[in-house]
Amino acid sequence: MIQRRQTLFLLVALILTIVCLSLPVAVFEPTGMGVNTDVYNLWIKNGSGALDFKVCPLFVILLLTCPINLWAIxxxxxxxxxxxxxxxxxxxxxxxxxxxxxxxxxxxxxFENQTLHFAFTACLPFISIVLYIMARHSIIADEKLVRAADRIR
Known part of the structure; x- marks a missing residue:
């Protein structure tokens, strides 16, 4: 199971998703003086340390991909x-x-008077999409090989 290419692609996609879930995905930087506001998948952490859970749908959507990924593996x-x-x-x-x-x-x-900066972790789900496409391509190729072997028998 683990030696198959698609399993490795799926495992790397799972790891990237977990990393994206735990790191900030954006930062709002004030134009004047002030403290940055970090946007995570689950919450927004402002300069005073207060948490706002407006963005929790981001967390829920990415969290749903994890068990589906394990199920696929x-x-x-x-x-x-x-x-x-x-x-x-x-x-x-x-x-x-x-x-x-x-x-x-x-x-x-x-946020007024703040500049948005995207974090690198916002790119990790895109890399996961590429890995899912590669895994799906490998899965379909395996299915074609199995069908060809069944036809020969």
């Missing part, structure tokens, strides 16, 4: 279902990006 006998689970995770991460853009840019967090 352990369903290696059912390759068609495994490929569908990869597509579900891709759609969930695209939904995360829509919610992320809403919360950071379109007024979900409209």
């Amino acid at each position: 352990f369903k290696f006998h059912d390759r068609k279902f495994q490929a569908r689970l990869c597509v579900v995770n891709i759609l969930l991460i695209l939904l995360w990006y829509v919610a992320y853009m809403y919360f950071t840019m379109l007024g979900g967090l409209a």
Whole structure:
């Protein structure tokens, strides 16, 4: 199971998702004097240390991808279902990006006199999407090999 390429792709995507869940995804920097406001997937931490849970849908969406990813890893006998689970995770991460853009840019967090800086961790879900696409491609290739071997018999 672990030696298959798609399993390795799925494991790396899971690790990247967990890293993204735990690190800040954006920072609001005041234009004048003040303290930065960090945006995590679960909360917004302002300069005084107060937490605001407006952005918790980001956390929920990414957290949903983790058990689906594990389910895909352990369903290696059912390759068609495994490929569908990869597509579900891709759609969930695209939904995360829509919610992320809403919360950071379109007024979900409209902070006046502050400049938005995207963190590198906001790129990790995109890398996970690429890994899910690569895993799905490998799963489909394995399914084609199995079908070809069944036809030969």
